[in-house]
Amino acid sequence: MTSWHGHRDDADIPPVVQEVWAAKFKPGSGQSSNVDACVLDAEGKLVRRWDAMAPRDGRGRGEDLRGDPLPRHWRENLKEARAALGLGEPGKPREVSLPELPEGLRSGIRVFTRLDDRGMPAYKAPVVELVPMGDEDWALLARPAKSAALDASALLPWLSKMYPGGVMERTDPDTKFAYRVTGAKGTLSLDPAGEKDGSAFALLHGRVTLTDSGGGDFAYSGELRVVVEYRDRKVTGLKGVFEGPYPRQGPKGSGGFEFDLTGVFESVMR
């Protein structure tokens, strides 16, 4: 499974994408979305192409008319592609495989983000990223003897992943890449939170305001609550959440909406 994106006037369009777009943009081919799915054989030859969005009338071609039009549309096309490739029935689904630490690294923080955008339900699907952490990063969260203040900017490497899956309006007009979260402001508190069976705990909490490389007055804030676990004064685990509203705008700055942005953090230790 992979993806490719670009424009028709690009210089380096792969041959298979040229073939897909030749069919897509052929005069008289009708309206379509800007996303296509296709199946290629092991030699890279195009076997089947379909518009990633369901047909407007929502009616499937096959006998199975149950379920939502979009999954049905995909099931039907995948079935046709499997038949064209001479494959049998699908096997058991693969296990979930989340981003893991690169070889040679010992620890990190896995970040799950989700935006409850009522108009674009696809953004409810979690985005998962893994931020490697070194000893100096964990030292910032060293076990506190008493309540200690911590500037949110020190945690920017993992707080910077707190932005939604789809942020078209926060995209650089020249490079077309999404702006990066470059600022984290706020004074957090790291408080002792008890001990049990050789483990000690601390709670990191407070309000964080995030800004991005797009500048202007764009900013959004949320509440951070993270529990850190220690053994022998060393961090052995971390779990927490970020919750706050994320401001979105419509095309060309029109409208104005706020949706719940949710982040979940968990340590990954080798």
Add this chain to the structure above:
Amino acid sequence: MLRTATAVLVLSLSAFAQSPEASSALERFAKLRPGNDDLAMYRLDWAESLAAAEKKAAAEKRPILLVVIHAKYGDMITGHC
């Protein structure tokens, strides 16, 4: 099953953390942490580029599912676009 295991683990940790605020944070984590059903996209065998997918497909004699987006922006590998 995994979601249940995660919840049990977190609840036991919340029992360990003595402060009510820390326990509350762990309970919120257990509620919000996506389960396997939410993470279906991560069941797929993603390749970072079309070139990488073609190389892998040829070596393993497997087909490729390719998503083509007519837009200058988009990064389905990280999920941000």
